[in-house]
Amino acid sequence: MILRIIRESPLSASTLTLTPRERLVVALDVPTAKEAMAMADRLSGRVGMLKVGLELFCAEGPAFVKALQERVPVFLDLKLHDIPTTVRRAMEAVLKLDPRLINVHAQGGPAMLEAAAEATRAHKAAGGRTELLAVTVLTSLDREALAALGHAAKPEDLALAYAKLAQQAGCSGVVCSAWEASAIREACGEAFYRLTPGIRPSGAATQDQARVMTPAQALKQGSTWLVVGRPITHAADPAAAAEAIVAEMA
Numbered sequence: 001m002i003l004r005i006i007r008e009s010p011l012s013a014s015t016l017t018l019t020p021r022e023r024l025v026v027a028l029d030v031p032t033a034k035e036a037m038a039m040a041d042r043l044s045g046r047v048g049m050l051k052v053g054l055e056l057f058c059a060e061g062p063a064f065v066k067a068l069q070e071r072v073p074v075f076l077d078l079k080l081h082d083i084p085t086t087v088r089r090a091m092e093a094v095l096k097l098d099p100r101l102i103n104v105h106a107q108g109g110p111a112m113l114e115a116a117a118e119a120t121r122a123h124k125a126a127g128g129r130t131e132l133l134a135v136t137v138l139t140s141l142d143r144e145a146l147a148a149l150g151h152a153a154k155p156e157d158l159a160l161a162y163a164k165l166a167q168q169a170g171c172s173g174v175v176c177s178a179w180e181a182s183a184i185r186e187a188c189g190e191a192f193y194r195l196t197p198g199i200r201p202s203g204a205a206t207q208d209q210a211r212v213m214t215p216a217q218a219l220k221q222g223s224t225w226l227v228v229g230r231p232i233t234h235a236a237d238p239a240a241a242a243e244a245i246v247a248e249m250a
């Protein structure tokens with residue numbers, strides 16, 4: 001089956017006008033390009049974006065991202081986190097792929113965020129279309145896990161603080177749990193994107209996610225995009241699972 005090419009940019013219009021389908025980002029957490037392309041074919045025309053994370057990028061590298069990006073908008077979820085110079089140079093390298101979204105860890109601090117934002121601005125000035133997001137608090141972390149890391153703050157307070165930092169540094173939005181989306185929208189404005197993993201249809205196993213929400217709740221809370229991985233990719237019928245989530249959002 002030939003994958004339908006989605007030429008429309010999900011960022012071309014206000015995010016307020018995105019359809020439920022355009023808001024659905026599926027995590028292609030599979031080990032090979034062959035499996036990823038097969039999953040992309042099955043989800044063709046049913047989702048807004050596909051996410052390439054560490055597993056697939058480490059296995060298949062930039063060439064695979066380039067090939068996928070020609071067929072469907074890609075969120076390159078590399079969560080860069082290092083000293084500012086290293087992150088800037090890594091950003092310059094991966095921005096050549098011109099993914100629709102890319103991210104760094106807000107925990108890298110203001111100078112690292114600014115370095116990533118500067119690289120993204122330069123890329124856009126040269127005609128690129130990539131938007132930069134900052135990861136706030138991973139959705140796999142709960143308050144207890146944060147305490148073990150030495151953070152006394154609640155996940156929602158830390159996520160909000162990181163979001164404000166990311167906005168000041170020039171990021172276009174954040175990765176956060178849907179539990180924090182509403183407060184971040186209120187503090188940073190509607191135009192500041194909120195991409196929320198940790199989405200689980202009601203009754204689905206949470207697996208290693210700690211701060212989860214259903215698709216309908218996440219949308220209500222102000223998520224711009226919803227990232228769904230295993231509930232779709234591990235389903236017996238991934239296309240039907242994606243359709244069910246779009247229907248719930250609608």
Ligand SMILES: O=c1ccn([C@@H]2O[C@H](COP(=O)(O)O)[C@@H](O)[C@H]2O)c(=O)[nH]1
Pocket residue numbers: 027029053135137138139140175176197198199207209227228229230231
């Ligand atoms: O805080 C974060 C940041 C990124 N992710 C990524 O999203 C998907 C979620 O997959 P599921 O199978 O739906 O749990 C995965 O690729 C993570 O790397 C996240 O979960 N939380």
